[in-house]
Amino acid sequence: MEESPITDAPLGKRVPSRPCDSASPAWRQAPRKPGRRTEPLRVEVIRNLAGFDALAAEWNALVMRVDDQVFYRHEFVRCWLAHFGEGAPLRILTARDAAGALVAVLGLKEEQGHQYGVPVRQLLSLTNKHSCRFDLLAEEPKAAAAAFLSHLMGDPSWDMLRLSDVPEDGAAWALMHAARGAGMPWGAWPSAKSPYLVLPDTVAAWTKGRSNAKPLRRRRRRLEEKGRVEVERVSGTERLEARLEEAFALEQSGWKAQQGTAIGQAEHRRGFYTALARVAAERGWLGLYFLRLDSRPIAFQYGLEYGNRYLAMKPGYDEALAEVSPGHLLTEGLVQDCIGRGLKELDLLGDDAPYKREWTQEVRQHHWLFIYRDTLVGQTLQRSKFRWVPVAKRMVGRWVRRR
Template sequence: MEESPITDAMLGRRVPTRPCDNAPRVWRQAARRPGRRAEPLRVAEVRDLAGFDALEAEWNALVTRVDDQVFYRHEFVRCWLEHFASGATLRILTARNATGDLVAVLGLQEQEGHQYGVPVRQLLSLTNKHSCRFDLLAEEPKQASAAFLSHLMGDPDWDVLRLSDVPEDGAAWALMHAARGAGMPWGAWPSARSPYLPLPSTVEAWTKGRSNAKPLRRRRRRLEEKGRVEVERVSGSEGLEARLEEAFALEQSGWKAQQGTAIAQAEHRRGFYTSLARMAADRGWLGLYFLRLDSRPIAFQYGLEYGDRYLAMKPGYDESLGEVSPGHLLTESLIQDFIGKGLKELDLLGDDAPYKREWTREVRQHHWLFIYRDTLVGQALQRSKFRWAPVAKRMVGRWVRRR
């Protein structure tokens, strides 16, 4: 459904704006029977891992009903919590209808932080750059948003609610609409623009008109002159540990090691991607691909195959072979494999990097969403982030350009 925009006149007050106010606010909502009144929802909080674990079956059933993405599933979130937020103070909001069915979930954690040097009490989504995307899970986002905000407004122990990497058509935009309607300070920043490639039904249809087809054929021939080239797919648990070590070592051999962002350089990252691979292999979701030259790995793609999508989470390649583009050669082989298997999309995730744009022009815009308590502190925090800081940034930019 599409919500009609709320105007200042309708609210009878001046409403804070956000820098991306033209972003679509369309979200999925379960159809309601004609004449059926909305039942009041019972909101509760889950504050420990035991309570979170007890929700697994209901949580996944809700995901399946509202937006079946692997990043929203209980197993994925559990793996993320274990390695990136093991000591977090959980504030997972749940909503149940009159019959006790779980109809909405908003995964949050409580954390002390700072905004421009000011201490801030934050409610944050269970996310970081390794979680890819986040959303409110709700059969009826408008109703759930109203119930969750009403619950939070009765709690004075927070200043800002921040949800990271919400897609443009995400249900969490209903929270923003509810906050605006309630007169709460709010705002949103654009975050990742994630490229994705819709896949046709045949390889021939995909190959037709490709601008990089001929250059890659030449590079593949040059690589084949160096030795035997083959693609390996790892989807099960047999030999998985050794293959993961190969992938981690290959990634760490390049520029990511210099920046300190390679998986193997941090125990929590290594633990997350190892545990996620084991879990995915057990459920048939793992798609770990290698391009090998005489059995030596020269490129890999760590990803998940879920539903009709392949989700490309972590790539790596041997930079000493950069002249033949082993990463692109592997991607070309993967796309052919995905089309043969009947997948509908290659989701490249993350940021809009130039190498991803060699494969597609399509992107998904994500945003960070902010809701502040309607207090003097909350109003000041919202103004500092969405009014004063952008103005100061523009002024500094003009001064730098004039020098």
């Protein structure tokens, strides 16, 4: 399905993916430091890994103050940079208050790219399909956005700024407000709708009324006829390397190998997920689950456990056993284990998919945010992406339907 760009609706009147609920659990809220700053923020630019590494303690302290998600933590970003950002010039913007405290960061890299054949000097968020989620980290997003945008407006070395997979309620939308206020070309494009499941207090409450409960019981009985079935959770460093190899081999045995997207088929993907698993295991965040048949792995879920949420990053299953849905059986066992340990949410991450909708109808909308320099090049790039090309696609679509 083709998504429509957002360019004309008032930014202050965006419709959220779900209504704001004052009774929402505290862990879903992004706490902001109270009070308004009157002093100007000092913007600095980090251009190398040494400078980024030196920010580790301050960076994580800021994350914990403003929006404590594992994808924003220094350790996660460092793993990503080591395996997906190697060689890319960094342009990490930081803002400090009058006392020198770090109050905002925006992780960017420089890249030469093309848009519809036109060369473009880009500033891109430190993201790809493996980073899951991105945002501006700021105690006061409005003040940080104004400071960062003012800095960028004085720098003629870029044409387009793109932030990928920003949540619907993300702080980075403040940059869009600032750009619009400054008269700069901008646009927003819907990206992933990530399903998530709010977990109840008991397994019984979750099972009651679930439409797939009976079919899964039947499939489990059929699987148990083949041998002993058990769920394993790996959270520490013991036997971690061997377990990761089992997961990578299982994923590479299926359709992902045919498409070339399996973790084990690319050194940078294997390196990222291996390094992240080690860091997560050391810090108590790892949640690597297996469904085993007579000790043989037939499904796995690579995920992180952070902030009372289970974050499901990479699944895989033995396609030879597809008739008994090993992936769904593992998800059922995983959810039961998470409820038993008091977790409050299963975040299925990534794009919407029918197999995810078997567990929930709730989704989190994400967007790609674009800001262009107010130059002839920037104006042309914005109009081509958000006006001319969408109009041309609609005209071609109408012509094809009328034939």
